[in-house]
Structure formats: structure tokens, C-alpha cells
Amino acid sequence: TRSMPVFGTSRHAVAALSSLTRISGDRQPRLRMGTCARSMASKPPTAIVMMNMGGPSSLDEVQPFLTRLFTDHQIMQMPFQSTIGQMIAKRRSPKIRDQYAEIGGRSPIAQWTEAQGKMMVEYLDKASPATAPHKAYTAFRYATPLTEVALEEMKKDGVERAVAFSQFPQWSCTTTGSSLNELWRQLTSMGMADSIR
Numbered sequence: 001t002r003s004m005p006v007f008g009t010s011r012h013a014v015a016a017l018s019s020l021t022r023i024s025g026d027r028q029p030r031l032r033m034g035t036c037a038r039s040m041a042s043k044p045p046t047a048i049v050m051m052n053m054g055g056p057s058s059l060d061e062v063q064p065f066l067t068r069l070f071t072d073h074q075i076m077q078m079p080f081q082s083t084i085g086q087m088i089a090k091r092r093s094p095k096i097r098d099q100y101a102e103i104g105g106r107s108p109i110a111q112w113t114e115a116q117g118k119m120m121v122e123y124l125d126k127a128s129p130a131t132a133p134h135k136a137y138t139a140f141r142y143a144t145p146l147t148e149v150a151l152e153e154m155k156k157d158g159v160e161r162a163v164a165f166s167q168f169p170q171w172s173c174t175t176t177g178s179s180l181n182e183l184w185r186q187l188t189s190m191g192m193a194d195s196i197r
Helices: 010-020 035-042 059-070 081-101 109-127 147-156 176-189
Strands: 046-052 134-140 161-166
Touching (some): 046 109, 059 081, 109 134, 134 147
Parallel strands (some): 046 161
């Protein structure tokens, strides 16, 4: 099986992010806004791919979210899963919709992931000017923005360097493993597997 050349495994994600802060060799780097700022603006960003399960952004997205979840073979494996998974999602959707309606009609995870990514890249731009500029890309496994949407944005930005940063609190083939496999599948299908390191 071909290994993933673009992104490190999730158990090394935090170490990879930490290594970015050490590339410049300065424990407390100072960013000068002249030549350095112009250089940052002229090169593609280092992508920080914020991987997570995601959550419905509206009540109408509840059933598609559940369908993706229950048809994922790394979450569960059962005969005729593509059919049965859709049936389970359809049956559970009304109850789950009601629960999301009680908290405002959507999951807050996209908002918090975006805020976390923004603060992270602001820190990394100052701590590691050698790898700046940095940009966060949200890649949810089961809800929008999906992995392929994040990769399309990265492609448009001309990204050549990226770190896959798992937002899951533990390693599991049903969480980080599923997200990494989906990332690799989409990179391959979009012809990006050899263009990013």
C-alpha cells in the first residue's frame, strides 16, 4: 500500500505543527513588516488542514450528514451498507433534527473550527516566518465543507506544503483514520497527490 507523502499521520500532527515553530531557529522570532511581509504575500500558503467529523450547518443537512456517517465502512461494516445506511439515516433524522433545532438549528463546530484555525495561523505566522504565510482549511468528514471542498480551495491557492491536523482527541480508525483515508482518496482522485508535500 502506498504511503501518504503529503501529510503526516495524525499522531504526529501536533509534532508537525510544533516543528513549524522551530524551522527559523529562533525561539522567539520577530516578524518585520517590510521585505518579510512582501515575501509572505508572494508565495502560496502553508496549509493547515483542520480535520474533524463536522456537523450539520442547517436542519436540512441533518439527513445528508447522517447518511455519510452510516455509509462509512470505517464507522461500521454491514451487508448492503449503502442501502441500509441510508435507511438508518432517514429513520433517525427527525429525532436528530429536533435536537439540533433546540440548539439553534445547526452544529457550532464549523464556527469554532474556523475561529481556532484563524488563531492558529496568526500564531504560526509570527512563530515560524520561514513557513509563512499559513492558512487554515476546514475539511469535515461528514458535513460541509467536505474534504474535497478544502482541497479545491488549496488547489486554487497553489498550496505546495500542508499539515493534516486532526481535531479528534484520540487516535481511532473510525475518526482520524477515516478522515486521513478520505483525504488520501480525494488527493488521488483530484490529481493532487504528488503536488503537495
